[in-house]
Amino acid sequence: MSRLLILGALSGPLGVAARMAQSRGAAIAQADHLGTALAHLRGPGADLVLCHVGHDVAGLLRGLAAERIACPVIACGPEESAAEAIAAVRAGARDFLPLPPDADLIAAMLEAAAGHGEGTQAPVARDPAMLAVLARANQVARADASVLITGESGTGKEVLARHIHAASRRARGPFVALNCAALPEALLESELFGHEKGAFSGAVAARRGKFEQADGGTLLLDEIGEMDPRLQAKLLRAIQEREVDRLGGTRPVRVDVRILAATNRDLAAEVRAGRFRDDLYFRLDVVRLKLPPLxxxxxxxxxxxxxxxxxxxxxxxxxxxxxxxxxxxxxxxxxxxxxxxxxxxxxxxxxxxxxxxxxxxxxIELAPCAPLPAASPAPAGVEGLVGRKVEEVERDLIIGTLSHCLGNRTRAAEILGISIRALRNKIHDYRASGLSVPAAPGYAVD
Structure with a gap:
């Protein structure tokens, strides 16, 4: 279930949009003012904000950035509000939703907030390999043990996580998902653990992190293998002690959360390489569910x-x-x-x-998938690289891949076979040297 916060009066077309979203399973919260919206995002939180252009969309986005709240914003308003729509998107809004609303656009909006198009669907399974995974998932769903879900990108790891939550004793509690690869370290720490007023410049009030938002329910840590080692240590303590330390806090906050983690990486290999803590790995790997590729x-x-x-x-x-x-x-x-x-x-x-x-x-339009021979690069391609420095070739490859992925850092890192942290470090170096790098989509932060 997606959590949707609407900034604007629930009358007229905006109320229709709210009812459409609610009919598709979204949990709706409403705010009349910017301050009320930010207060809600500091507390219960939301997966998506729908903000009417009659409100200060740019001010909302500045407030989110200042308080390190990573929540996408979609502006909405009458179709003739072209200037306001352009201004909102330029300020950082993910998209513009014309009012009166279209049911298909509402559905797409909620699917994007859930992470993927299949994110809110129950698993569809007929194959024995998948049925075996579902049987094991159902067997452990009612326990409180941590579950590590592995599998290639696109296999439906979040779908399985939502299924486990729905079949658990915590089904009436919140399901909160966080993509650990989508945020830089400072923002990820605040998203996970929250912060107190004055913890950093822009922290004008205390804020509950994802652990506290998921209290009594389930927290999915997606792409857990991309988490910085320093945060891994803090996460381990939170899981062991069942309490979190907010940034700038003086005392821990007790939480009751079940942890599900997902990754497309081989975490055991990451442990051997020294990139992932072995004690955290064993905490997460109480039960492992491996999703087979299609x-x-x-x-x-x-x-x-x-x-x-x-x-x-x-x-x-x-x-x-x-x-x-x-x-x-x-x-x-x-x-x-x-x-x-x-x-x-x-x-x-x-x-x-x-x-x-x-x-x-x-x-049915399908991309060709014939693999290239492993050790037979095209001669013309090699000749074109002779005489160039390795760092120049690497730079062009990274920037070209980012352009191909429309700035999507996570997808580019997957294609390049490097971690999101390594990619961000490269981007920082390129920008520092004056190079133009494709911008990240939506509310993503480099």
Whole structure:
């Protein structure tokens, strides 16, 4: 369930947007003023803020940045508010939602807040490999033990985490997720543990971190392998002592939280390399659930595709259609390197592009996936690199990858095979030398 904070009066089109979001499972909170909104974000928190352009969107964003609150903001207002929309996006708003609201846009907005399109869905499983994982997840769901969820990007780690929470004794409590790779160290520390008034410049009031927001419920630490070693030590203490130390605090705050952690890295290898604390690893790895990649659970491909086809047909007001035999064969042939996320995107496109009574293969656009030979680089490419310094080639590769990923640091780091911390250090060096680096999307901070 996404937590949506609305800054503006719940009357007229904004009230309609609130009811649409609520009908899709969002928990709604409302604020009339900027100060009230910031107070809510310091306390219970939210996954997304919907701010009417009649309020000071730029002031809200400045307040969030000053208080180290990493919460995306979407501005909203009448369609004719073009100037206000542009100003809001330039100030750092993730997007602009025209009012009166469109149900599809509301759904997409909530899905983005949940992390991924499949983030709020129950697992779809038919393949024995996935059914075995779900059986084990159900077996441990009602316990309070920490669970480490591993698997490639796009396999549905957050989906499984939400399923565990929903099947647990904490299901009535909050489910709070935090992507440890998406934030720099200082912001991540404040997000996790909160801070007291005056803890740093801009800390005008005390703020509850994700641990306190998840009290009585479940906290998912996604991409845990990217966390800085100093924060790993503080996290370990919080898990062991069941209490957190806010930044600038003088006494610990007791918390009752179940920890789920997710990673696409081999944490045991990270421990051996000295990049991850072994004591924290053993605390998190009480129960391990490894999600198989989609290519290793082929019996799930068609059920998942049918699930997404129904979902996106309904979301776009289209008739539900079945896949033709040729389309089904094309889906089964593809290796799905992007896993469930890639499948979802392909089916979404196919639903929109398909013509006729069914979804044919012509509507399914799939990226070619033939791997290059491991030790056979193109001669022309090598010749183009001869005479250049290694750091120059590395710089061009990193900046080019960032451009390809539209500034998405997490995705670029995955493609490059480096940690998000290493990528941020490179970006800092490039900017310090005067180079232009593609900006991060949304509210991301370098």
């Amino acid at each position: 290519r290793e659970r082929p019996s799930d491909i068609l059920p998942l595709a049918e699930h997404f086809a129904r979902r996106y047909a309904d979301a776009n007001g289209l008739d539900r259609r079945l896949f033709s035999m040729a389309a089904r064969a094309a889906l089964l042939r593809h290796p799905w390197p992007g896993n469930v996320r890639e499948l979802e995107n392909a089916v979404h496109r196919a639903v929109l592009l398909a013509e006729g009574a069914d979804i044919g293969p012509e509507a």
